Amino acid sequence: MERCACVERELDKVLQKFLCYGQHCERGLEELLVYVSQLREELSAAALQQTPLSATLSLVMSQCCKKIKDTVQNLASDHKDIHSSISRVGKAIDRNFDADLCGIVPAMVWESQEKQILVLAIIEHLYQQGMLGVAEELCQVFCPQESTMNVDVDFKKPFLELNSILEALHKQDLEPALSWAIFHRQQLAELNSSLEFRLHRLHFIRLLAGGPGKELEALSYARHFQPFAHLHQQEIQVMMGSLVYLRLGLKNSPYRHLLDDSHWTEICETFTRDACALLGLSVESPLSVSFAAGCVALPVLMNIKAVIEQRQCTGVWSHKDELPIEIELGMKCWYHSVFACPILRQQTTDSNPPIKLICGHVISRDALNKLINGGKLKCPYCPMEQNPADGKRLIF
Numbered sequence: 001m002e003r004c005a006c007v008e009r010e011l012d013k014v015l016q017k018f019l020c021y022g023q024h025c026e027r028g029l030e031e032l033l034v035y036v037s038q039l040r041e042e043l044s045a046a047a048l049q050q051t052p053l054s055a056t057l058s059l060v061m062s063q064c065c066k067k068i069k070d071t072v073q074n075l076a077s078d079h080k081d082i083h084s085s086i087s088r089v090g091k092a093i094d095r096n097f098d099a100d101l102c103g104i105v106p107a108m109v110w111e112s113q114e115k116q117i118l119v120l121a122i123i124e125h126l127y128q129q130g131m132l133g134v135a136e137e138l139c140q141v142f143c144p145q146e147s148t149m150n151v152d153v154d155f156k157k158p159f160l161e162l163n164s165i166l167e168a169l170h171k172q173d174l175e176p177a178l179s180w181a182i183f184h185r186q187q188l189a190e191l192n193s194s195l196e197f198r199l200h201r202l203h204f205i206r207l208l209a210g211g212p213g214k215e216l217e218a219l220s221y222a223r224h225f226q227p228f229a230h231l232h233q234q235e236i237q238v239m240m241g242s243l244v245y246l247r248l249g250l251k252n253s254p255y256r257h258l259l260d261d262s263h264w265t266e267i268c269e270t271f272t273r274d275a276c277a278l279l280g281l282s283v284e285s286p287l288s289v290s291f292a293a294g295c296v297a298l299p300v301l302m303n304i305k306a307v308i309e310q311r312q313c314t315g316v317w318s319h320k321d322e323l324p325i326e327i328e329l330g331m332k333c334w335y336h337s338v339f340a341c342p343i344l345r346q347q348t349t350d351s352n353p354p355i356k357l358i359c360g361h362v363i364s365r366d367a368l369n370k371l372i373n374g375g376k377l378k379c380p381y382c383p384m385e386q387n388p389a390d391g392k393r394l395i396f
Contacts, residue, residue, distance in 0.1 A: 200224045355368050
């Protein structure tokens with residue numbers, strides 16, 4: 001991230017120079033325009049009087065021409081200075097980032113099957129971000145009808161529905177989201193979701209924002225809160241208490257926080273989270289998660305690659321399914337439990353699962369096979385001897 005910060009600092013300098021240059025250019029041209037307009041009025045007045053051009057007016061004209069020329073030269077000089085700043089951004093990028101990133105991983109990673117997974121991840125990300133046109137175009141290029149990687153309508157449908165509802169929420173239209181929440185009320189209740197209440201609450205707040213003329217409509221709409229009274233009693237009391245200040249204006253009352261625009265951002269996040277959970281989708285697309293993990297892992301892998309090349313031990317990293325070292329990605333990237341064998345110090349897989357011994361210690365199957373001696377197995381952590389067949393596979 002430090003490398004990104006270095007490039008960002010250079011970029012901020014360029015943007016600041018652009019801003020200052022724009023302001024300076026606009027101010028200088030406005031002053032010049034005013035000066036030329038005044039001179040034009042004086043020349044027009046002299047022409048109407050049919051008097052010859054005075055020496056003073058001739059001097060003013062020559063000074064005006066010189067001022068125009070100097071202003072243009074100064075602006076051109078400042079513009080050249082910005083070009084040099086832009087070139088420094090390019091140099092910062094070249095200095096802080098490795099151009100040959102493809103050499104960090106083996107070429108076999110990009111075999112046909114893995115490439116198909118990547119393309120599907122990109123398409124799913126585009127659908128999830130609402131870039132439907134780009135996703136459809138990509139489907140036509142990489143997923144023709146005769147291809148095994150075809151994207152069917154069932155794959156697109158949940159993304160299309162979610163994006164249409166989110167687009168309506170961004171326009172502060174609650175109707176599509178409310179209809180969706182009411183239709184999925186039972187499933188949302190099983191998830192302990194408060195989405196439907198939040199939507200009704202936001203609609204009630206919109207009625208409050210309408211002023212005293214919406215008081216009766218707000219009171220009538222408050223009946224929607226009855227099913228949620230046992231879970232959200234305090235919030236309902238706050239909303240009903242705000243009606244006292246409706247005639248005086250909520251903006252100048254203790255309830256002015258109800259009119260905060262942040263409620264719309266929160267409802268979009270709540271809807272996205274709960275709808276994705278209900279439909280079995282991840283809130284963050286697999287592509288964005290993989291990209292974030294790659295940003296953390298890439299600098300470490302670049303250093304490992306340099307060490308491997310320097311020591312000429314290319315055989316150390318030859319498998320596409322594992323990395324040469326363990327990379328800590330943080331709690332945000334923890335999705336399931338993993339087990340690393342304490343004997344072989346390798347992460348277990350489906351072909352090499354964790355095995356629980358009678359004594360309670362756990363090792364991998366490969367380690368178990370290597371520790372068998374004469375049909376017996378002695379636990380590497382305690383002296384208990386046991387039959388290897390008595391070990392039980394663990395599933396995390």
